[in-house]
Amino acid sequence: MAAYVARRFAYALLILAVITVLVFVVVRLIPGDPIRAAMQQNVDLSDRRIIEETRARFGLDQPIPAQFAIWLRDVVAGDWGRSLQTGEPVREMFHRRLPVTLELFVGATVWAWAIGIPLGVLGALRRNSALDVSLTAVAIGGVSIPAFWEGIVLIYLLAVVTQVLPPSGFVPFTEDPWLNFKSILMPTFVIGTHSAGFLARYVRSSLLEVFGEDYVRTARAKGLGEPVVVSKHAARPAVIPVVTVIGLAWGQFMAGSFIVEYVFALPGLGRMGVDAIFAKDFPVIQVTLMATAVNVLLANLVVDVAYGLLDPRVRVR
Amino acid sequence: MRPGGDARGGLRSLARALVGHRLGVSGLIVVAGVTLIAVFAPLLAPYDPYKQSLYRVLQPPSAAHWLGTDNVGRDLLSRVIYGARVSLLVGFTATLVSAVAGVLIGLVAGYLGGAVDNLVMRITDAFMCFPYLVFVLALAAALGPGLTNIIIAFCVLGWTGFARLVRAQVLLVRELPYVEAARAAGLSDLRVMFRHVLPNTLAPVIVAASITFGLAILTESGTAFLGLGVEPPTASWGKELRVGYTYLERVPLFSLAPGVMITLTVLAFNFVGDGLRDALDPRLRGDRLR
Numbered sequence: 072m073a074a075y076v077a078r079r080f081a082y083a084l085l086i087l088a089v090i091t092v093l094v095f096v097v098v099r100l101i102p103g104d105p106i107r108a109a110m111q112q113n114v115d116l117s118d119r120r121i122i123e124e125t126r127a128r129f130g131l132d133q134p135i136p137a138q139f140a141i142w143l144r145d146v147v148a149g150d151w152g153r154s155l156q157t158g159e160p161v162r163e164m165f166h167r168r169l170p171v172t173l174e175l176f177v178g179a180t181v182w183a184w185a186i187g188i189p190l191g192v193l194g195a196l197r198r199n200s201a202l203d204v205s206l207t208a209v210a211i212g213g214v215s216i217p218a219f220w221e222g223i224v225l226i227y228l229l230a231v232v233t234q235v236l237p238p239s240g241f242v243p244f245t246e247d248p249w250l251n252f253k254s255i256l257m258p259t260f261v262i263g264t265h266s267a268g269f270l271a272r273y274v275r276s277s278l279l280e281v282f283g284e285d286y287v288r289t290a291r292a293k294g295l296g297e298p299v300v301v302s303k304h305a306a307r308p309a310v311i312p313v314v315t316v317i318g319l320a321w322g323q324f325m326a327g328s329f330i331v332e333y334v335f336a337l338p339g340l341g342r343m344g345v346d347a348i349f350a351k352d353f354p355v356i357q358v359t360l361m362a363t364a365v366n367v368l369l370a371n372l373v374v375d376v377a378y379g380l381l382d383p384r385v386r387v388r
Numbered sequence: 389m390r391p392g393g394d395a396r397g398g399l400r401s402l403a404r405a406l407v408g409h410r411l412g413v414s415g416l417i418v419v420a421g422v423t424l425i426a427v428f429a430p431l432l433a434p435y436d437p438y439k440q441s442l443y444r445v446l447q448p449p450s451a452a453h454w455l456g457t458d459n460v461g462r463d464l465l466s467r468v469i470y471g472a473r474v475s476l477l478v479g480f481t482a483t484l485v486s487a488v489a490g491v492l493i494g495l496v497a498g499y500l501g502g503a504v505d506n507l508v509m510r511i512t513d514a515f516m517c518f519p520y521l522v523f524v525l526a527l528a529a530a531l532g533p534g535l536t537n538i539i540i541a542f543c544v545l546g547w548t549g550f551a552r553l554v555r556a557q558v559l560l561v562r563e564l565p566y567v568e569a570a571r572a573a574g575l576s577d578l579r580v581m582f583r584h585v586l587p588n589t590l591a592p593v594i595v596a597a598s599i600t601f602g603l604a605i606l607t608e609s610g611t612a613f614l615g616l617g618v619e620p621p622t623a624s625w626g627k628e629l630r631v632g633y634t635y636l637e638r639v640p641l642f643s644l645a646p647g648v649m650i651t652l653t654v655l656a657f658n659f660v661g662d663g664l665r666d667a668l669d670p671r672l673r674g675d676r677l678r
Contacts (some may be wrong), residue, residue, distance in 0.1 A: 089514035097523075100530035208411060211644075211662060215655040217606055217626075219613045220647030223633055227644070231637050326519030330610060334633075344522065345614055348529045361527055364517040 072379060075386040079375045080176030083368050085117060090368070094360045095139050098353045106293075142357070161358045164343060171339035175262060175331065176324045178255050181319060183262025183270055186213075188313070189273025190267070196301070198279060206271065213268025218261050218327055222334035225257045239336040259337045262327035266320035270313065277312040281305045311381050318374030322367035412663015418656035422649075426472035435463035437470040437623050446639050455645050459631060468645050470623040475605045475653060482542040482604035487597050489543065490550025495589070497551065498558025499581050503553070512548040520545060520607045530617050535618050538611055542604055553596055557589035595664045602657035605665065609650050625650045 086204065124213075126132045133141065150162040186208075194206040230238035236257060242250040281287060282305060290304045291297075328341030340362060347355035379386045406412045425432060434454075441461035449456045455464035497508040515523075520542070527541035561567060562585060570584045610627025611617050613633075620627075625646035632643030 086510065086513045088516065089510060093514055097527055097530060100527070201671075204410060207662070208659075211411070211658045212651075212655055215602060215606075215658050216651045217609055217613075217647065217654070219610065220629060220643075220650060222641050223629070223636060223647065227636055227640055231640075269570065322517075325517050326521040329522055330614070333614060345525070348525055349615060351529070356526060360518070360522070361523050363519065364514075367517040367519070387626055 075379050076376055077374055079379075083372045086230060086368060087365070090321065090364045091143065091361070092139075092359055093362065095142065097360065098357050099135060099138075101351050101353055101356070105287060123354050146361075151358050154355050155352045156347075156350050156355075161354050164355065165340070165358055165362070168338060168340050168343050169242075171337055172325075172328050172332070172341060174244070174251075174255060175259055175328050175337070175339060176321065178259030179262035179266065179324055179327065180317065180321065182260050183266035183317070184262065185267075187270025187316075188274055190271035192278065192301070194275040195282070196297075203275075207275075210268040210271035210275075213264045213271075215268075216264070218265065218330040219334050221261045221264065222257065222331060225261065226334070229257065239334070240338045241335075241339075254335075255337075258331045258337060261331050261334075262324055265327060266316070266323070269320060273312050273316045274309065277309045280305035281309045285309075299375035311378065314377045314381065315374055318370045318377075322370040325363040325366055396397060404668050406660075406663045408661060409663035409666055411659040412667070413657025415656040415663065418652060419552060419660060421636050422472050422653050422656070423476060425469055426476045428475055433463075433466035433469045435466045437462060437466040438621050439463075446635060446642070448457060448639065449641060455641050456639055458628070458642060464628075464642060464645060467623040467628055468625070468649055471625040471646060471649065472653075474535065474618055474622065474624040475608065475650070477656070478539055478542075478608040479601040479605045482539045482546060482608075483597050483601045485539070485543045486546030486600060486604075487550050490547035491554050491586070491589075491593060492553030493547060494551035495558055495581055495586055498555035499577070499585060501560060508551065508556070512552055515545055515548045520547060520603060521610045524607050525611050525616065526613065528611060533619060534614065534624075535608075538608055538617050539604075542607055546600060546604070549600065550593060553592050554589050557592060558585055561585050561588045591668055595661050595668060598657050598661035598664060600653040602661070605650065605657070606654050 111221065123132070142152075151165065153160055154164060190206050190210060194203045194210075197203050226238045229236045236253055237250075240254060242254050244251040270282070278301075287300060287304050290300045295304075325341065328339055329345055330337045330341070331337070332341035333345050340359060343355060344359035344363075346352075347359060406416070416466075439462060441457075443461065444453070444457050445459055445461045447453055453463050453465065455468065458464055458467065493508060497505040505509040523545050524538060524541040527544060528537045531537035531540060567580060569585055570580050575584075608617060609624070609626030609629070612624050613630045615630065618624045618627060628646040629643050629650075632639070632646065635642050
């Protein structure tokens with residue numbers, strides 16, 4: 072098992088290296104002069120000396136490969152650069168916003184489980200019935216509905232028409248736990264329903280697969296009741312693909328948070344990323360892209376390891 | 389028998405199997421409907437979607453304007469009808485380019501194996517660590533505004549899924565006796581790849597293409613909602629939503645109507661993909677959802 076984990080970990084590091092290059096290339100493609108753009112408001116741009124000095128200070132006068140080397144060295148050393156807009160260290164911005172996004176991710180996972188698993192189990196138990204077809208339609212609907220529109224509809228129904236929840240904004244948990252709970256209820260639901268759709272589909276098909284196995288038939292044949300068969304015999308092997316979906320979903324949550332934090336005005340990493348992209352604030356874009364990819368990479372790694380733990384056959388592959 | 393004949397027969401039986409799939413068929417109908425709306429938009433739209441009028445801004449639905457008007461007095465129904473063009477154009481182009489590029493790369497990687505295969509797979513692994521929306525947003529911002537750049541950005545990521553799918557298929561097909569026979573008969577690698585291996589890898593590609601179509605529409609409307617994508621006067625569902633969102637309390641239909649269209653269209657493509665997948669899955673064959 073240790074060798075298996077080590078192998079997966081080494082592989083993740085390799086992919087991380089490729090990602091790092093990819094992010095750097097994408098960000099350097101951004102046209103325009105970020106220094107000029109950033110200094111427009113407060114500096115006399117006719118003074119070339121100031122511009123060149125600033126350029127040198129950010130290392131932007133170096134050739135691209137050298138910039139990459141400098142950036143990599145700094146990132147590893149814990150210096151993630153400064154925002155071109157505010158001059159604030161990106162690392163501080165990141166740490167301030169991370170808890171908001173993580174809270175969204177955790178909440179979204181709860182919704183995904185709470186909705187996706189029952190839907191999938193129900194569909195598998197009533198296989199090919201009208202209920203199953205409708206549940207399938209609902210699950211695909213969860214995957215198809217655009218997050219921003221789902222958010223807008225929720226705001227319209229729950230904040231404009233009935234006014235049971237605040238339309239947008241964020242209250243930190245430490246300030247007021249109840250208001251915090253209310254402020255993340257809709258955003259987490261929006262992210263969660265998307266994954267719930269996938270989850271329901273997977274739970275259904277993996278349960279159906281397990282129902283076809285000999286040991287389930289044996290359990291039924293020896294007279295066990297259906298609830299026991301489902302919960303004791305079928306559930307455990309069916310959990311394995313579910314782990315995959317949760318991991319994949321966790322990786323995709325960042326895309327959800329880009330949209331949802333924008334719609335609900337939440338001060339998290341997604342909003343930071345959107346703002347940075349439109350301001351061409353590339354130290355911030357770099358960190359956001361890296362965080363997004365590393366999140367996926369970590370989720371995949373956890374899935375791989377969990378897979379190895381749950382299914383010994385995987386380890387020898 | 390011509391080697392290509394098999395695959396065409398495969399696709400035909402796939403189409404037959406899909407016809408028995410309730411969700412798949414309803415998806416196909418909606419896809420056909422939205423396509424007709426897009427093609428015949430000039431005939432269907434009651435007004436010019438670009439004609440502004442300051443005398444009728446933000447009107448509620450009426451007999452004259454079924455969905456009301458937007459913030460510069462344009463007829464919303466006409467805008468929504470024309471919006472279908474952008475969504476389908478993006479979906480179609482992005483899917484086609486992604487699929488062709490991905491199939492070719494996957495075919496070569498799987499067929500050649502070794503270092504090439506290794507390199508391609510590592511690159512796809514890295515690309516796949518980026519969710520579509522985040523990647524397209526960043527790359528499209530780098531490439532500059534406009535629909536073409538959204539499509540390009542999508543394809544830069546979109547080929548990876550197809551490449552992996554085809555590569556996995558090629559690994560299976562490559563070992564089959566008929567491929568060995570073709571090679572033993574002295575056919576060139578290119579000929580074996582394209583005439584004998586490729587046709588037998590295409591069925592799952594069709595499924596992936598219909599899912600990707602929906603994904604491309606979602607991604608385009610998402611980036612448009614956040615502020616990238618088509619240039620202003622062009623009507624796009626995502627853009628409508630972005631503007632309509634600010635008037636949610638006064639004219640809810642402004643943002644609700646384009647959203648319904650996006651959801652319906654993406655849902656339809658996913659239904660078709662789901663139907664095709666069920667039709668393809670041998671384990672489910674014979675007792676598909678009916």
